[in-house]
Amino acid sequence: MKAYELIMETLLRKTFIRVIHMAWLGTYAAIFLIPWPPELWNWGAFLFGWSGCLLPLLLSAGIFGDDIASGRISLLVTKPIRPGHLYLYRWLGLSLQGAVHLSVAGALIFGLHRFTGRGNTEHLAIWLLASWLVFNTWVALSTSLSVVVKREHNAMLLVLGAGIVALALSLLVGFFPESGGTKVFEGFVRWACPPVELLVELARTEQSLWESLGDVGHSAMLTVFYGVLGIILLGRREYKRTGD
Amino acid sequence: MDCASNTMTPLIECRKVTKTYRSVWTGRSQAVCALRDVSLEVGTGTIVGLIGPNGAGKTTFLSLISGLIHPSEGHIRVGGHPARSVQARRLLAYVPESPVFLARYSARAVLRYHAALHGLSRREIGAETERLLQQVKLEEYARRTVGGFSQGMRQRLALAVALINKPKLLLLDEPSNGLDPIGVIELRRVLTELGQSGATVVVSSHRLGELEKMTSDYIFLDKGRIVRFGEETASEQGRCLRVECLPGEVAITEELVTPHRLLETSETRIRIAVHGIEDVPEVVRRVVEAGTRITSVALETEDMEQAFVRLCQERAS
Numbered sequence: 001m002k003a004y005e006l007i008m009e010t011l012l013r014k015t016f017i018r019v020i021h022m023a024w025l026g027t028y029a030a031i032f033l034i035p036w037p038p039e040l041w042n043w044g045a046f047l048f049g050w051s052g053c054l055l056p057l058l059l060s061a062g063i064f065g066d067d068i069a070s071g072r073i074s075l076l077v078t079k080p081i082r083p084g085h086l087y088l089y090r091w092l093g094l095s096l097q098g099a100v101h102l103s104v105a106g107a108l109i110f111g112l113h114r115f116t117g118r119g120n121t122e123h124l125a126i127w128l129l130a131s132w133l134v135f136n137t138w139v140a141l142s143t144s145l146s147v148v149v150k151r152e153h154n155a156m157l158l159v160l161g162a163g164i165v166a167l168a169l170s171l172l173v174g175f176f177p178e179s180g181g182t183k184v185f186e187g188f189v190r191w192a193c194p195p196v197e198l199l200v201e202l203a204r205t206e207q208s209l210w211e212s213l214g215d216v217g218h219s220a221m222l223t224v225f226y227g228v229l230g231i232i233l234l235g236r237r238e239y240k241r242t243g244d
Numbered sequence: 245m246d247c248a249s250n251t252m253t254p255l256i257e258c259r260k261v262t263k264t265y266r267s268v269w270t271g272r273s274q275a276v277c278a279l280r281d282v283s284l285e286v287g288t289g290t291i292v293g294l295i296g297p298n299g300a301g302k303t304t305f306l307s308l309i310s311g312l313i314h315p316s317e318g319h320i321r322v323g324g325h326p327a328r329s330v331q332a333r334r335l336l337a338y339v340p341e342s343p344v345f346l347a348r349y350s351a352r353a354v355l356r357y358h359a360a361l362h363g364l365s366r367r368e369i370g371a372e373t374e375r376l377l378q379q380v381k382l383e384e385y386a387r388r389t390v391g392g393f394s395q396g397m398r399q400r401l402a403l404a405v406a407l408i409n410k411p412k413l414l415l416l417d418e419p420s421n422g423l424d425p426i427g428v429i430e431l432r433r434v435l436t437e438l439g440q441s442g443a444t445v446v447v448s449s450h451r452l453g454e455l456e457k458m459t460s461d462y463i464f465l466d467k468g469r470i471v472r473f474g475e476e477t478a479s480e481q482g483r484c485l486r487v488e489c490l491p492g493e494v495a496i497t498e499e500l501v502t503p504h505r506l507l508e509t510s511e512t513r514i515r516i517a518v519h520g521i522e523d524v525p526e527v528v529r530r531v532v533e534a535g536t537r538i539t540s541v542a543l544e545t546e547d548m549e550q551a552f553v554r555l556c557q558e559r560a561s
Binding site: 070 | 265307310311312313314330331333334336337338340342343344345346348349356357358360361362363364365366369402405
């Protein structure tokens, strides 16, 4: 019951969560009605970007930060529940939302593609797997950040951070391609940040089976790493209220 | 300091607890010491009132016991377990000053949610939810979303949440905020029943009259330090001799009533703190010898509000 309530809370805590799910699915359907999608457009890559990378940030916005800012956390962390369980079940709730969302979106896109013939759905199943893996990593990173950042700022910070990192990387690669610093930064982004590049390579099936399994393992390890960090922070931080 | 310890193992044990708030940015330069070197023990089955002026450290004290914050120095144990441990949390429940719930949840859903966090089974959750809704008189609002609740209704719900699984230690921060008179009476009844059932209640409130009606012991906090006073101390120090006299006839000084304390002198009234009725003849004799023409003498027991004011004045001086 403890797990069930904490998992369901991730869906029910705010009205906007269900609105976002519906808006995303509605957008996927609506895109088939407009004339823009070229025939070569890969729907899997589209899903990876929108549902794999952007959706988790919106769904996890303020997942702990809201509770900390409002003081609701004082009713939760004084219950006989380990911080690890509190974190884990909330992460699991978001991960399950991602799985259901991607399954519905995949079925919707596949059906509409068959009906209209627009775009292509090549390796859609692998794109969906890659999207769910990257979704889980973003969720873990965002949830852990939410433990130390108030309100919904975790999502905003990650969007800004990802934008700045991508811009910095493209500038470094463009202007100093052979610099040692560029190589180090490139390595950091590739291995320590959510594995967008590696999972895109996985979904494009450009790698061997072992390399693909390595990408899956790396993504899972990063998710665990971000999660453990969040659990440690949740267990150690203070929950202050101003008062007498 | 001991607070009415009824058992060998105290339920709350604080040893040299100090709490200093430091900002990450300003560090030591703007550190605020909210509690200083606090040591006390609270036994089971007592209802302890926590009082003190604004900024005295009451919320900090409750937050430390409930494990929401860490002490900067010293240690706190609840039922023999470290304050922040899961074992300690099994024993305690905390009601914050302004309880917050998910606005979209109904009162029943909130109780089910919190009962689930206690690890109760589905059947236990159902039974506990209905029992508590009845106990805090929220049955008719059980299906309404908490977002539309008044402050008083939220306080009732917070109390119900705290009573899940019958805690051994209940910490309440200003629980009567927003409660109507009937709600306050209900709260008093619930807390008294809890105390009688062997649970310990620590309640912080500015409503001293209310506290007086339900608490068996008091902790007075001022500037982060604890000055405990309970029933026994009140009977020793909390009596006051009120002497009414003719206008302009009051002629008395602090030295004249030593070792007793002169609390108040006005044109027609003198108030002197005494230990008991046995001190009255001697004090009256000294007042008469000083030339005061007495019209009436009354021995008053100091109520909590007067005691609070007296202690505040003593601390200030």
